[in-house]
Amino acid sequence: MDYFSLCLNLFCLVGQALMHLAFVSRLTGKRAKVRHFGLYVLALSGVELFSALLAINALVSIGAGLLALWAMGCFALGNRPSVSLTAATIAVYIFQCSFGLVNSVESVVFPGVLGSPLLYLLVFLAALAAFGICAGCYMLALKALSLGPSEALPHMGLLLVPGLFAFGAELYILYTAYGVLPAKFGPEEAGRHMALMVLQAAGLGALLCALYAYRHLCRGFQAQAALQSLTQAAEAQRVYITEAQKRYEQTRSFRHDVKNHLALLDGLLGGGKLEEGREYLKKLETVSEALSFPYQTGSPVVDILLGEKLGLAEDIETEVSLVLPKSCRVDEPDLCVIFANALDNALSACRLAEDRRQLRVTGKRQGDFFMLTFENSCVPGPLAPEGTGLSNIRAAAEKYRGAVLTEKADGWFSLCVLLDIS
Numbered sequence: 001m002d003y004f005s006l007c008l009n010l011f012c013l014v015g016q017a018l019m020h021l022a023f024v025s026r027l028t029g030k031r032a033k034v035r036h037f038g039l040y041v042l043a044l045s046g047v048e049l050f051s052a053l054l055a056i057n058a059l060v061s062i063g064a065g066l067l068a069l070w071a072m073g074c075f076a077l078g079n080r081p082s083v084s085l086t087a088a089t090i091a092v093y094i095f096q097c098s099f100g101l102v103n104s105v106e107s108v109v110f111p112g113v114l115g116s117p118l119l120y121l122l123v124f125l126a127a128l129a130a131f132g133i134c135a136g137c138y139m140l141a142l143k144a145l146s147l148g149p150s151e152a153l154p155h156m157g158l159l160l161v162p163g164l165f166a167f168g169a170e171l172y173i174l175y176t177a178y179g180v181l182p183a184k185f186g187p188e189e190a191g192r193h194m195a196l197m198v199l200q201a202a203g204l205g206a207l208l209c210a211l212y213a214y215r216h217l218c219r220g221f222q223a224q225a226a227l228q229s230l231t232q233a234a235e236a237q238r239v240y241i242t243e244a245q246k247r248y249e250q251t252r253s254f255r256h257d258v259k260n261h262l263a264l265l266d267g268l269l270g271g272g273k274l275e276e277g278r279e280y281l282k283k284l285e286t287v288s289e290a291l292s293f294p295y296q297t298g299s300p301v302v303d304i305l306l307g308e309k310l311g312l313a314e315d316i317e318t319e320v321s322l323v324l325p326k327s328c329r330v331d332e333p334d335l336c337v338i339f340a341n342a343l344d345n346a347l348s349a350c351r352l353a354e355d356r357r358q359l360r361v362t363g364k365r366q367g368d369f370f371m372l373t374f375e376n377s378c379v380p381g382p383l384a385p386e387g388t389g390l391s392n393i394r395a396a397a398e399k400y401r402g403a404v405l406t407e408k409a410d411g412w413f414s415l416c417v418l419l420d421i422s
Contacts, residue, residue, distance in 0.1 A: 004120055004123075008123065008124065008127060009048070011127065012127055013041065013044055013045060013048065014041060015131055016044065016095060017037060017040045017041040017044055018037060019091075019095065019131070019134060019135065019138065020040070020069050020088075020091045020092065020095065021036060021037055021040050021069070021072060022138075023087075023090075023091045023094075023138045023141075023142070024069065024072070024073050024077065024084075024087045024088060024091050025077060026142055027087045027090070027091075027141075027142065027145065028073065028077060028079050028083060028084075028087055030077035030078060030079060032076070032077060036072060036076045036077070039072065039076065040068065040069070040072050040076075043068040043071075043072070044065055044068060047061055047064045047065050047068060048061070051064075059171055062092070062096065062171060065092065066088055066089065066092050066167075069088040069091060069092060070084050070085050070088040073085075073087055073088055086159050086163060089163040089164055089167050090141065090159065090163050090207070090211075091138075092167065093163060093166050093167040093170055093207065094134060094137045094138060094141065094204065094207070095134050096167075096170050096171070097137075097166075097170050097200050097203060097204050098130050098131075098133040098134035098137060098204075099130040099134075100170060100173060100196075100197075100200045101130070101133060101197055101200050101201060102126050102127075102129050102130040102133070104193045104194065104196050104197030104200070105126070105193075105197065106122075106123075106126055107189075107190075107193040108190045108193055108194070109122065110122065110123075137204055137208075140208055141207070141208060141211055144208050144211040144212040144215060145211050145214065145215050159210065159211070159214055162206075162207070162210050163207070166203050166206070166207050169203060170200065170203065173196055173199070173200065225388060225391055225392060225395065226395075228388060228392065230333075235340075294306070294307045294310075294311070295307060295310075295320050295322075296323075297320075297322045297323055297324050297363075298323050298324040298325070298326065298328075299324050299328075299332070299335060301332045301335055301336060302322075302324065302335055302339055305336065305339045305340060305343070306320060306339070306343075306361070309339075309340075309343040309344070309347065310343070310359075313347050313350070313359070315351075315357060316347065316350045316351070316357045316358070316359055317356075317357060317358045317359070318358075318359045318360075318361075319358075319359070319360045319361070320360075320361045320362075321360075321361070321362045321363070322361055322362060322363040322372075323363065324363065324370070325365055325370065325421060327421065328370065328421045329400075329421055329422070330400060330419055330421060334396045334399060334400070337392050337393065337396045338372065338393050338396050338397070338417055341389035341390070341392050341393050342372075342374045342389075342393060342415055342417070343361075343374070344389060345387075345389050345390070345415075346359050346374050346375075346376035346413075346415075347359065347376075349376050349377070349378040349379075349413055350376050350377055350378070352378065352379050353377040353378055353379055353411065354379075355377075355411070356377045356411075357377055358375075358376065358377045359374075359375070359376045359377075360373075360374075360375040360376070361373070361374055361375075362375075365421075368420060368421060368422035369402070369418055369419065369420055369421065370418075370419050370421045371416060371417070371418050371419075372416070372417040372418075372419070373414065373415070373416050373417075374414070374415040374417075375412065375413070375414045375415075376412075376413050377411060377412060377413075378408065378411060378412065378413040379411070380410075380411050381408075382408070383406060383408050390404070390406070390415075393415075393417060397417050397418065397419060400419045400420045400421070401420040402417065402418040402419040402420055403418045404416070404417055404418075405418075
């Protein structure tokens with residue numbers, strides 16, 4: 001290998017590492033550090049070195065590079081394995097396809113300048129053009145997937161199958177069409193390479209269209225979750241209004257009869273019937289207690305939700321130690337979403353537990369933040385995948401610059417919701 005080839009390979013290796021990791025970092029929303037780029041460059045260098053020493057097939061070398069990028073996404077950036085594999089496949093495919101487009105042009109132009117010093121300049125310019133095409137495709141891919149700063153990429157594994165298909169097709173083209181330049185190069189050979197270039201460009205376009213369709217699919221999922229959240233909030237508000245009307249009617253009836261109660265009590269006490277008076281007074285206390293909420297949290301909406309949800313859970317031991325601060329800026333519909341989903345999930349898990357059925361709801365203020373904790377007994381086992389209810393809670397918490405933490409250990413599940421109430 002001459003010095004030019006060595007320098008060109010080193011240039012392409014470093015550029016490949018920078019572009020791959022930068023794209024995966026932007027796509028998955030994880031920040032890559034300088035040491036991550038250094039590690040990835042070393043990994044790609046090792047792959048190239050072993051491929052040259054052991055005369056490994058180019059397809060195996062590209063596959064090893066894909067695994068290296070997948071490992072960087074998993075262990076350096078902290079992505080899930082499926083997300084990391086999808087992002088790595090898209091990144092490597094676009095990179096290989098960009099160079100494949102340039103290879104098609106090279107296959108037509110380079111046979112005419114073989115042995116000429118102009119060949120070195122053309123090879124370097126071709127590498128720059130390939131990097132430019134790759135950078136443009138990366139930007140288009142990120143733009144096609146742009147969901148906004150506060151939106152995530154759910155179900156990213158859906159892109160894995162079309163990504164692997166496009167990646168496999170590109171590897172087949174590279175392996176079969178761009179091996180060794182033919183001894184005789186004519187119009188037929190040039191037409192074949194131009195057809196391959198059009199085919200690869202169509203593959204890039206198809207991938208970008210798939211990414212664009214995926215973005216709208218994600219927005220459909222988000223709209224569905226938002227609609228369900230609003231439906232739950234509306235249902236909670238309906239329960240609140242119904243319960244408030246019921247208690248209003250009970251209170252109005254009690255106030256209407258209070259004069260009669262006082263007159264009867266005065267008659268009993270005036271006639272010296274103290275025991276009868278005490279018994280009647282106890283009955284009045286029972287009636288007045290029935291008009292108040294069983295839980296006093298400082299929020300009428302939360303009081304009614306707790307009363308309704310926990311009132312139906314007579315077979316579950318419940319404990320509520322919660323007082324919401326008066327300066328709490330969390331809207332009542334968002335409180336409905338958090339408490340309704342958390343209580344529904346907790347009660348369902350409690351009913352599945354065999355040994356004990358316990359549920360605790362607590363709240364604690366720490367400066368400008370308020371921590372809600374829902375703890376319940378559950379069946380042993382690993383944490384279940386996040387469902388719609390927990391996703392709605394997380395969305396409500398993030399609205400107030402908060403966070404959600406779940407933990408399961410020793411048959412006990414804990415859900416912590418942190419909210420900024422400043």
